Amino acid sequence: xxxxxxxxxxxxxxxxxxxxxxxxxxxxxxxxxxxxxxxxxxxxxxxxxxxxxxxxxxxxxxxxxxxxxxxxxxxxxxxxxxxxxxxxxxxxxxxxxxxxxxxxxxxxxxxxx
Amino acid sequence: xxxxxxxxxxxxxxxxxxxxxxxxxxxxxxxxxxxxxxxxxxxxxxxxxxxxxxxxxxxxxxxxxxxxxxxxxxxxxxxxxxxxxxxxxxxxxxxxxxxxxxxxxxxxxxxxxx
Numbered sequence: 001x002x003x004x005x006x007x008x009x010x011x012x013x014x015x016x017x018x019x020x021x022x023x024x025x026x027x028x029x030x031x032x033x034x035x036x037x038x039x040x041x042x043x044x045x046x047x048x049x050x051x052x053x054x055x056x057x058x059x060x061x062x063x064x065x066x067x068x069x070x071x072x073x074x075x076x077x078x079x080x081x082x083x084x085x086x087x088x089x090x091x092x093x094x095x096x097x098x099x100x101x102x103x104x105x106x107x108x109x110x111x112x113x
Numbered sequence: 114x115x116x117x118x119x120x121x122x123x124x125x126x127x128x129x130x131x132x133x134x135x136x137x138x139x140x141x142x143x144x145x146x147x148x149x150x151x152x153x154x155x156x157x158x159x160x161x162x163x164x165x166x167x168x169x170x171x172x173x174x175x176x177x178x179x180x181x182x183x184x185x186x187x188x189x190x191x192x193x194x195x196x197x198x199x200x201x202x203x204x205x206x207x208x209x210x211x212x213x214x215x216x217x218x219x220x221x222x223x224x225x226x227x
């Protein structure tokens with residue numbers, strides 16, 4: 001079983017739609033939860049970061065963490081064509097004695113004008 | 114700040130050849146990471162350094178891969194000999210310690226081994 005599972009998509013929605021992206025993880029040692037965005041032929045860049053269970057909002061983006069279910073989500077409201085990218089969840093904790101940042105496989109998202 | 118700089122951006126080589134990928138992290142960052150990204154396996158951590166010291170290389174696929182960080186401003190990832198299954202995009206990322214999850218990625222080196 002992978003440490004982090006993420007549906008690779010692809011996911012295609014019309015402009016203005018609400019987008020929901022999700023990841024599950026297997027190890028409760030994970031403590032920090034992040035979403036990275038990766039545009040085509042670029043490196044990933046940090047979009048949102050959270051530590052605790054609950055919601056964190058930043059503009060049109062909301063990150064949600066449920067530690068009891070080992071489930072994290074990213075919601076995008078009023079989606080724009082510029083949001084078209086691959087979204088990777090990333091989870092950090094201490095595994096095998098070392099701090100590790102583990103990425104999901106990424107979900108490729110297309111917002112159609 | 115120029116960000117994380119990787120070279121070469123693209124490399125096409127033949128099986129059996131040596132490949133060296135280079136990375137210059139952001140000045141002041143003390144952690145450096147090498148990742149490999151493929152469609153099948155996504156983004157995989159190969160190795161990371163803290164203060165120029167390798168901390169965890171458990172992701173390095175086999176002895177054909179080696180990484181060095183001789184100083185705070187330079188790192189290399191070497192593959193010798195290269196194989197077609199090594200074809201991937203290799204990313205270098207740097208960060209300010211491991212207290213946060215914010216890593217700054219370079220634009221990647223796209224490697225094709227024929």
